[in-house]
Amino acid sequence: MQISQMRQTIVLVVDGNEIDRLKLKRILEPRVQFCEVSFGSEVMSYLNEHHVDLLLLADKLPDTDGFDILRKVHGDVRYKDMPAIIVTDDLTQKMEAAVAMAGGFDIIRKPFVPIIVVKKVEQVLELEYLHRNLKEEVQRQTQLAEDRLAASERLFEQTVMALAKTIDAKDAYTRGHSQRVARYARHIAFKLGWLEEEQRRVYFMGLLHDIGKIGVPEYIINKTTRLNDEEYGKIQQHTVIGSQILDLVAEFPELAIGARSHHERYDGKGYPDGFAGSQIPVYARVIAVADAYDAMTSRRSYRDVLPQDVVRSEIAKGRGTQFDPQFADIMLQIIDEDEEYILHER
Template identity: 50%
Template sequence: MLEQKSKEEVRRLKKELKVKEQRLKKSEQELAYLQGSYGRLNLKAEILQVVSRAINSAYFDLGKLLEFIMDLGLRVVRVEAGSLLLLDEESKELRFSVAKGERGDQVKKFKLKLGEGIAGWVAKTGKPEVVLDVNKSPHFKREISRLIGFPTYSVLCVPLKVRKKIIGVIEMINKKGKKPFSKEDKELLTVLANQAAIALENAELFRKAEEKIRDLTTLSEVSTLIASSLDENIVLENIMNLTTQLMKAEGSSLMLINEKTGNLEFVVTKGEKKEEVKKVKLKLGEGIAGWVAKEGQPLLIPDAYKDPRFSPKVDKDTGFKTKSILCVPLEVKDKVIGVAEVLNRLDGKPFEERDVELFSSFANQMAVAIENAKLYRDLRELFLSTVKSLAAAIDAKSPYTRKHSEKVAEYALAIAKELKLSSEEQEIVHLSGLLHDVGKIGIDEKLLNKQGRLTDEEYAQIKEHPAIGAEIIEPIGPLKAIIPGVRSHQERYDGRGYPDGLAGEKIPLTARILAVADTFDAMTSDRPYRDKFADEIAQREIENCAGTQFDPQVARAFLRAYKKGEVVKKYVING
C-alpha cells in the first residue's frame, strides 16, 4: 500500500516537473523572441540615427547620400547586389539612379516600364515584394540578368513613397549564403526606403527653392537691364542673352509685328544661323510664332515637326533643325506687338510647364522695354523738333546763317563718331551743335547782318553770345549736359578764345568739336562781308590751325570724316 502511494507520488512529481520544463522552455523562447525584437528595434533605431545624420551632413549632395543609403542597405540586409531606381514622371520609366554589386555599372543602362520586372511591378502596385525564387515569379525580367551576366536567385523590393506617391523603388538581390529573405529584412529595407524618400523629397524641395531664387534673381537682372539704357536694341539684346542662358536653349529670337505690313520680323536672334534667320519674315498665323502672335496665347511644343502649326520655312531657309519650341506673346495694353521664342533645350529634353511661366515673365519685361523705348523715341522726336525749330528761329535772324545750326550739328556728329564717342556723348554733341548759337537771340540783328567790319564795341557784343546761350539753357533740366559745349565753342586750343580764355584739355571736348564744325561751316558759307571759301581751302585752314585754334586730335578726326564722305554727304543734304 505504501509502495503504491510512493509510485503515484513519483508519477505526480514527474508530471509536475515536465510541466515546469515545458513552461521554462516556453519562457526561454519568449525571452529569445523579446531579445530578438529588442535587437531588431535597436537596429532600426540605429539605422534611423545613422541615416538622419547622413541626411543632415550630405543634404546638398543627394548623389552621395543615396550611395551611402544603398551601401548601408547592402550591409544590413547582407546581399550581393542592390539598386535604387527612380520613376521618370514624363516617360513613366524606372531608371537606375544607384546600382551596387559586381555588375552595378552595367545595369544602369537599362530602363523599366511600370509593371515591367519585379521593380516595375512594385512601382506599379506600391507594395513590397519578397521573391525567394525568381524562377517562380511571373514578374522577373530574365533578360537583364542574362545580358549583364549576373545570376539572380532571390529579390527583395520595396517602394519609395512621398506622401503616398510612388517615386521609385529599392531592390536587394541574392541574400548572402543563399539564405531566404526574412520578414526582418523587409522591415529594415522599408526603413531605409522611407529615409531615402525623405532625402529625395528634401532635395526636390531644395532644387525648386534654388530654381525660384535663380528665376527671381534673373528677373531682377532683367529689370536692371531695362533701366540701364534707353537704347531699345541694346536692352533687348542683353535680355535675350540672359534669357537664352537661363532657359538653357540652343537658340532664341524676338519678333515684332510691322505695323505697316502686318508681318512678323526678327529683331533679335541668338544661336547659330542668326544672321540668316533675321532675313525671314512671317505672316500672322504662319508657323508657331505666327499662331502665337495671332491668338495671343503661349505654345509649348515638345516635337515641332509633329505639330501641324509648325512651318519648316525658317529651317529650310537657314539649315537650322528645330526640335522643341516655347513661344510666348509680347503684349502692351492687351495688344500683341510680337512674340519671343526659345528653341531646343541643350539637354535634349522638351521645355516644361514651369518654363512657360518664367519665359512669359521675361516676355512681359521685354514688352515693357519696347514700350519704354517707343515712348522715349516719341518724346525725343518731339524734343528734337522743338530744338530744331528754335535753332531755325535763331538762324532766321540772318539770311546768311540759314540752316547753319543744323549743319554744324551734323558736322559735329560726324566728328564725334570718328572719335568713337558713346551714343550718349554723340547725342550731347548733336544737341550742342543745334543750340550752340542760341545766345544770338540776345544780339541785335543789325550786328549779325552788318556787311562792313565790326567795331571793337560791336565785336565785344557778338562775343557775349556763348555766355548768353549758357544762361538761357541753364534753367532747362534736360539740356544741362549741353551747357559746356554752348558756352565754350568759341574757345581756342591756345587759350586766346572767349568767353573764359580756356586752353587745351580744359576746354570741354564737345566745345572743341563744335569749334571745328562751326568754323568749317562759317568758311564754306557766304557772309555779309565775304563770299564762301571752297571746301579744299577750308580743310587746309583747319589742318594749318590744328594745335593753335583747334584741338589737333579733333581736327584730324574731322579731316578723316571728310575724306570718308561723311561731312560732304551731310553738307549736300543740308546745303
C-alpha cells in the same frame, strides 16, 4: 487661379505603374486635363508635340530614373521652366534633397491622399499662373516705358530742331548752319570712335550751340560791313546768353557747355572765359572745329563759299592754336576723304 482656368491646364503624369496612374487620374481629371505616359523615353517626344503645364514624374520608371528625365527636360531651353512634382513612396529627407537638387518643385507621396494631391497640384499651377502673368505684365510695362522714352526722345529732338531753325532764321545767309555744325560734330565724334550716346550728345549740343544769338540784335547779326568794338562785344555775349538759357535744361547739362565754350581757342585767346587746352570742355573743342568748317564752307553776307583747299589750309593753320590738334586732324582727314567737296552741300 479660377476653376475654369484650372480645367484648361494640362498635367502630364509619367509613371510605369498603371494603378497609380489610374488613381491620379481619378483624383485630378475633374480639375485638369489629364495626360499620361508610362516610360521616361516618351516624355521629350510628348512635350515636343503637346503643350504641358505641369509634370507629375515618378522617381522610378520602367526604363530610367525619374530624376534623369527631369534634368533632361530642364536642360532643353524650351522647357527649362517646366514645373514638376516628383511622385514617390520614399519618405526620407534624402529624397527631399534629391528632388530639390534635380529642380523639382514639390513631392507627392504614395499612397495618395486625394486632398493633398489636389492641393499640391493647385498650388504649383497657381504659382506658375502668377509667375507667367507677372512676366507678361513686366514685359508689357517695359514696352510701355520704352515707347514713352522713345516718344519723349522724339519730342526732345523735334523741339531742339525747331529751336535750331529759329536761331538760324535770324540770319538769311546762315540757314541750316546749326544743323550742319551738329552733323559735322557728330561725324568727327564717329571718326574718333566715340560711343553712340556721346555722338548723340555732341549732335544736340551742336544744334543749340548758337542759341544765344536769340539775344543779339538782328541788325548786328545781318550786318554786311565790319563790326565795331561795341557790336563785336554784343556778338560775343551770345555764348554767355546761350549757356544761361541752356543751364535751365537740368536733364542735359552738357547743352550749356557747347553754347558757352565753342568760341574758346586752344591757345587760350578765345572767349568768353579764355580757357586753353584741356580746360576747354571736350565737346566744345569738337564743335569749335565743326563750327569753323561750316563758317568757311557756307555763303556769308560778305563772301561766297571758300574753295576746299583754302578751307583745308585754314584748319591746318589753326591746328594747336585755334583748334585742338586731335580734332583738327580728324577734320582734315574728313576733308581729304571728301574729294568732290560735297560734304558742305548736304
